[in-house]
Amino acid sequence: MEKDKITQSLRIFRERRDDLLHEDTSTFEINLQRLLEFCDQDELIKPLINSIEKIEHISGDKWWEQISSEREITFPTNLDEDLALRISILKELAKVPTRIFSFGFAIGKSKGNEAVESFRSMVIRPLLSELSERVSKAADIATPEERALQAVPLSRIPSAKQTRIFLSHKSVDKPIVMRYYNALKELGFEPWLDQPDMPAGTNLERGILDGFEKSCAAIFFVTENFKDENYLATEVDYAIVQKRKKGKKFSIITLRYHASSAIPGLLNTYIYKDVQNDLDGLTEVLRSLPIELGPVRWKQEVI
Numbered sequence: 001m002e003k004d005k006i007t008q009s010l011r012i013f014r015e016r017r018d019d020l021l022h023e024d025t026s027t028f029e030i031n032l033q034r035l036l037e038f039c040d041q042d043e044l045i046k047p048l049i050n051s052i053e054k055i056e057h058i059s060g061d062k063w064w065e066q067i068s069s070e071r072e073i074t075f076p077t078n079l080d081e082d083l084a085l086r087i088s089i090l091k092e093l094a095k096v097p098t099r100i101f102s103f104g105f106a107i108g109k110s111k112g113n114e115a116v117e118s119f120r121s122m123v124i125r126p127l128l129s130e131l132s133e134r135v136s137k138a139a140d141i142a143t144p145e146e147r148a149l150q151a152v153p154l155s156r157i158p159s160a161k162q163t164r165i166f167l168s169h170k171s172v173d174k175p176i177v178m179r180y181y182n183a184l185k186e187l188g189f190e191p192w193l194d195q196p197d198m199p200a201g202t203n204l205e206r207g208i209l210d211g212f213e214k215s216c217a218a219i220f221f222v223t224e225n226f227k228d229e230n231y232l233a234t235e236v237d238y239a240i241v242q243k244r245k246k247g248k249k250f251s252i253i254t255l256r257y258h259a260s261s262a263i264p265g266l267l268n269t270y271i272y273k274d275v276q277n278d279l280d281g282l283t284e285v286l287r288s289l290p291i292e293l294g295p296v297r298w299k300q301e302v303i
Helices: 003-022 025-041 045-053 060-070 079-095 099-106 112-138 171-186 204-213 230-249 278-288
Strands: 164-168 190-192 215-222 251-256 272-274
Touching: 003 025, 003 112, 025 045, 025 079, 025 112, 045 079, 045 112, 060 079, 060 099, 079 099, 079 112, 099 112, 164 171, 164 204, 164 230, 171 190, 171 215, 171 278, 204 215, 204 230, 215 230, 230 251, 251 278, 272 278
Parallel strands: 164 190, 164 215, 215 251, 251 272
Antiparallel strands: none
């Protein structure tokens, strides 16, 4: 697809999704119809829906019959089967909108607006959350869906091969680096570490080079153990090459944990930060990265 069409698809999908999830319950029926019609016609979304619906023996109609007779709401444990069922459930509801009252009775909600709100949370939101992730991947977007589907100019959206964060360190400093790895993962970034990102049998130098090629930043953890030798020297060289090639889209971030530790010669031309603890270091990392965190939103379990 052309970039303009991808941007248009992302923009409309976001609008249809947000209308269905957040608009007044009085417009629920029409917003459901609009989303389903768009997904059935859009060049980016339709193939994703079709691939999910290929799963056999999934019937939204039987699901609606089950909750009407048994008042029991269940979903498959397999993710693709779960998604296929939710799509079928929505299509059946679009055919017979009054079925929303059966759902309300099944969960003890007698008012229509309460049934709609619960249906949004229990049935629609998990589907659209996963579908948003798949849409972003189909558009070759690595960032989380809350950032990827904001309909910003496509030039603002990096590809899946540009957004990793390379963590360079001595093996003895692994405990420090693992804390950063876990924190960055939790924040939605994709940190790169020799373990687990290089499976057994991977050529070490090729694996490191590939890690740099797919990264937007390299973080060097300078402690008293850090010495500019062997693979560390190679990683410094690779980082400088990426900086020259990618310019502002690649950051070299050096964190010095001990003031007496020597900064490698090739990194002296780049700004480094003395940090007293991991929190200071993480703050500097977030300030220096060329990519940003997504907007704040409520956690799924809260709503």
